[in-house]
Structures are given as structure tokens and as C-alpha cells.
Amino acid sequence: MAYKRMVMEVGMGVDLQGADYTKAAVRAVMDALRHNSLTVAPAFGVAKEDMKIEVSIGVAKPEAVDKEAVKAVFPYGKASVEVVEGGLDIVADCGTKVTVVANAAAVVYLDLIDTQAGDQGKGA
Numbered sequence: 001m002a003y004k005r006m007v008m009e010v011g012m013g014v015d016l017q018g019a020d021y022t023k024a025a026v027r028a029v030m031d032a033l034r035h036n037s038l039t040v041a042p043a044f045g046v047a048k049e050d051m052k053i054e055v056s057i058g059v060a061k062p063e064a065v066d067k068e069a070v071k072a073v074f075p076y077g078k079a080s081v082e083v084v085e086g087g088l089d090i091v092a093d094c095g096t097k098v099t100v101v102a103n104a105a106a107v108v109y110l111d112l113i114d115t116q117a118g119d120q121g122k123g124a
Helices: 021-033 067-071 114-119
Strands: 003-015 050-060 078-085 088-092 096-113
Touching: 003 021, 021 050, 021 067, 021 096, 050 067, 067 078, 096 114
Parallel strands: 050 078
Antiparallel strands: 003 096, 050 096, 088 096
């Protein structure tokens, strides 16, 4: 299979008081997704379920993110999630509460070579 990069969306998510890195990561992905309606897969004759999605999340504590919860956000496609150190932690004046900021990038790939090869035998 030869996947081609088709789309990249970015988003930011915040958990204001719970210091929940997974919640912030999920919100970042949802922020990226809510600003689009991908029609690129059907336009190329590829099922949306066959999209390959690579997600990168940046948070201050990468080990605290539940990758399966992030994958569950995607309504279709095959998602992989990488969590790296990034984002931002903002400690409240009281010193016990943390606001967590996560950044996300979701890159969508389609296997266009197989699709195009299958279409060559059709038509005139």
C-alpha cells in the first residue's frame, strides 16, 4: 500500500481544574475534528473506514494520556496515537490545581495507488 497525505487538522484542548491529561487530549482532537467535514475519501473512491489517521498529542505529562480514549474520538478510520512532551501546565495560585493544555495534530492518509490501479480497468 502507498498512502498519500491528504489532510492535516490541528486543535487545542483544555482541562481547567481537573489536571486530566486525557480529557485535555480528547478535547484537542475534538477541536481539530469539529472544524471540518472530510469528503476527500469518498471523492477518491476510498471508504472512510479505510483512512489512516496519525494523531500526535503534546501534553506536559505524556504518560498520563489514555491513548485508547483518544482513538475512540474518531468516528471512522484507523487511528494511531503518539503522545509527546509538550502542551502547557498552568498551576493555580493555590498551588494545588493545574490547568492542562493539550495540542493535537491529526494527519489523514489515503491509499490512492490501490484505488487508482483498480479503476484503470474500468471505462472506455
